[in-house]
Amino acid sequence: MNRIAEASLIVGSAVLAALGVAIANLSSGGSVDAQVALTFVSFVVSWGGLWVTVRRLTPGANPYLLPLASILSAVGMVEVYRLNPSLGSLQRWWLLTAAALGSLTILWLRDGTAVLRRYRYLLLMAGVLLLMSPLLPGSLPLGGVTVNGSRLWLRLNLWGDSSLQFQPGELGKLALIVFFASYLAERRQALTLVHRKVGTLEIPEPRQLMPLLVAWLASLIVMVYQRDLGASLLLFAVFMAMLYMATGQAVFPLTGVGLFAIGTAGAFQAFSHVQRRYSAWIAPFDDFEGAGYQIVQSLFAMGSGSIAGSGIGLGRPDLIPSAATDFIFAAIAEETGFVGAVGVLIGFALLVAAGFGIAVRSRDPFRKLLAAGITTVIGVQSIIIIGGVTRLLPLTGITLPFMSYGGSSLLSNTVALSILLVISQEEHR
Amino acid sequence: MPPIIANLLKIAFIGLMYLFLWLVSRSIGSHLGGDAGVPVLARRAGGKVAIITSESQAGVVAEIRGSLVMGRNEEADLVLQDSYASGFHLRFTFDDDQLQVQDLGTTNGTYVNGRRITASTLLSKGDTVQVGKTIMEVQ
Numbered sequence: 001m002n003r004i005a006e007a008s009l010i011v012g013s014a015v016l017a018a019l020g021v022a023i024a025n026l027s028s029g030g031s032v033d034a035q036v037a038l039t040f041v042s043f044v045v046s047w048g049g050l051w052v053t054v055r056r057l058t059p060g061a062n063p064y065l066l067p068l069a070s071i072l073s074a075v076g077m078v079e080v081y082r083l084n085p086s087l088g089s090l091q092r093w094w095l096l097t098a099a100a101l102g103s104l105t106i107l108w109l110r111d112g113t114a115v116l117r118r119y120r121y122l123l124l125m126a127g128v129l130l131l132m133s134p135l136l137p138g139s140l141p142l143g144g145v146t147v148n149g150s151r152l153w154l155r156l157n158l159w160g161d162s163s164l165q166f167q168p169g170e171l172g173k174l175a176l177i178v179f180f181a182s183y184l185a186e187r188r189q190a191l192t193l194v195h196r197k198v199g200t201l202e203i204p205e206p207r208q209l210m211p212l213l214v215a216w217l218a219s220l221i222v223m224v225y226q227r228d229l230g231a232s233l234l235l236f237a238v239f240m241a242m243l244y245m246a247t248g249q250a251v252f253p254l255t256g257v258g259l260f261a262i263g264t265a266g267a268f269q270a271f272s273h274v275q276r277r278y279s280a281w282i283a284p285f286d287d288f289e290g291a292g293y294q295i296v297q298s299l300f301a302m303g304s305g306s307i308a309g310s311g312i313g314l315g316r317p318d319l320i321p322s323a324a325t326d327f328i329f330a331a332i333a334e335e336t337g338f339v340g341a342v343g344v345l346i347g348f349a350l351l352v353a354a355g356f357g358i359a360v361r362s363r364d365p366f367r368k369l370l371a372a373g374i375t376t377v378i379g380v381q382s383i384i385i386i387g388g389v390t391r392l393l394p395l396t397g398i399t400l401p402f403m404s405y406g407g408s409s410l411l412s413n414t415v416a417l418s419i420l421l422v423i424s425q426e427e428h429r
Numbered sequence: 430m431p432p433i434i435a436n437l438l439k440i441a442f443i444g445l446m447y448l449f450l451w452l453v454s455r456s457i458g459s460h461l462g463g464d465a466g467v468p469v470l471a472r473r474a475g476g477k478v479a480i481i482t483s484e485s486q487a488g489v490v491a492e493i494r495g496s497l498v499m500g501r502n503e504e505a506d507l508v509l510q511d512s513y514a515s516g517f518h519l520r521f522t523f524d525d526d527q528l529q530v531q532d533l534g535t536t537n538g539t540y541v542n543g544r545r546i547t548a549s550t551l552l553s554k555g556d557t558v559q560v561g562k563t564i565m566e567v568q
Contacts, residue, residue, distance in 0.1 A: 005452075005456065009449065009452065009453065012445070012448075012449050012452075013449065015445070016442070016445050016446060016449065019438075019441065019442055019445065020442055023438045023439075023442060026430050026434075026438070027430060027435065029430075063456075064453055064456070064457055067449075067453055068453060071446065071449050071450070071453075075446065078442075308439065308440075308443070309439065309443075311435045311436070311438065311439040312438075312439070312442060314435060336439070336442065336443055336446075337443075339443055340442075340443050340446065343443065343446045343447055343450060346450050346454075347450060350450070350453060350454060350457065353457075354457070363555060
């Protein structure tokens with residue numbers, strides 16, 4: 001793909017975002033206003049700016065990642081704006097900030113990702129601290145906040161009543177993946193030493209299973225103390241996937257699934273909110289005014305969207321609680337229908353395929369595992385939340401990468417995308 | 430807004446989204462067909478092929494001088510212990526610092542980096558060549 005084609009795709013996503021905002025304006029009975037121009041400009045400046053950085057500093061980087069992320073964020077932006085115009089204009093600022101942070105990441109890593117490997121224990125500490133930081137008492141100037149029963153937010157109290165909230169776990173997750181990648185790249189030989197064979201299964205020494213146990217305990221802690229089922233499931237699944245990719249031994253994922261089953265059964269017995277989630281998944285209509293309300297509204301939304309959707313601004317996705325964040329996929333499926341929802345899935349599939357393509361072509365085990373790990377996070381996170389809102393899986397609240405409203409998620413995903421871009425450049429040397 | 434315009438706008442939005450996805454997929458498709466984006470000169474093959482996965486031959490390294498035929502037949506230069514391999518399965522040639530592989534018209538085929546080859550194929554360092562259950566890596 002040449003430069004002109006790449007640039008046209010980025011501009012194309014800006015046009016799509018502007019067109020969607022214009023349609024939302026018209027549907028709500030108003031006329032096309034300045035929001036359309038602002039959306040267009042913010043997309044050209046953010047994704048276009050990031051693209052210029054990539055072309056200048058890492059000219060051999062994979063050409064598909066940025067256009068795909070920009071189209072997904074365009075569709076997400078339209079739906080967020082349509083649900084709540086003021087969230088839409090906030091999201092524009094987050095988008096600009098995310099692109100700036102992505103450019104800085106590329107500038108920092110332009111000579112290669114080896115520097116990440118050198119600081120891995122620092123990154124492990126940073127990751128754990130970021131994940132645990134919401135447990136700080138809320139009375140401190142920088143303290144945790146409980147939102148919807150989960151303790152994932154950190155609030156920085158500024159002057160007076162004003163404050164800034166963010167989810168530190170999003171960046172913590174990325175730091176942990178970098179650590180996993182460098183740890184596994186170094187230890188994979190030891191991990192694959194065969195201790196004995198049971199049937200066709202090769203069993204490594206028992207102590208080599210320790211990292212798996214540690215990851216399991218860490219994700220249980222996240223689940224118990226922060227009540228964040230989604231993040232805990234995501235972290236564990238990604239670690240297990242990376243362990244399997246590093247060793248190629250089936251015993252790791254099999255043990256992992258066993259540990260996961262034990263953890264889930266334990267959590268089900270111990271926590272009432274886990275039981276509520278389960279019954280809302282199996283039989284949402286039994287309590288559709290209570291625990292099942294959100295998922296039932298989501299199913300109604302997607303059902304009334306039918307094949308081609310109601311049209312942007314013409315459905316009622318606002319009836320779904322937290323439609324702009326966790327349930328953005330259901331809102332998009334209502335207003336653009338099955339056709340639009342499948343388009344979003346194709347976008348994610350292409351993004352994940354491009355990411356694994358980078359991993360496959362990487363010669364260095366650290367870069368290979370890092371690229372695969374980042375791609376797995378994006379893929380698994382999309383599956384967990386899309387599966388959740390369509391009632392394929394029990395609902396665990398996490399964001400849909402690049403689409404949901406939310407600064408922390410957009411920032412960390414853009415930084416992750418920038419690392420992927422740098423890795424794809426390194427294979428060109 | 431009249432319904433007809435609402436419908437047209439809806440189709441325009443979804444249509445633009447699909448046009449975009451189609452352009453990207455088409456471009457990825459053409460990208461896959463060509464080189465994988467890695468310059469060949471940077472990792473020129475050294476004329477050695479190592480068997481990395483096999484029922485009984487893992488670790489065997491074949492050094493190719495001129496040409497070398499692998500297959501199940503006793504007459505082959507390197508006898509493969511793989512029931513999916515043909516008698517004379519493939520030929521490596523190393524000439525002018527260029528390592529090439531050619532399938533000798535077999536039933537089960539020869540795969541380079543997971544892709545079945547139909548003609549003589551230039552190999553680079555790190556490429557994998559698969560015959561039945563045997564996987565070799567170019568060194």
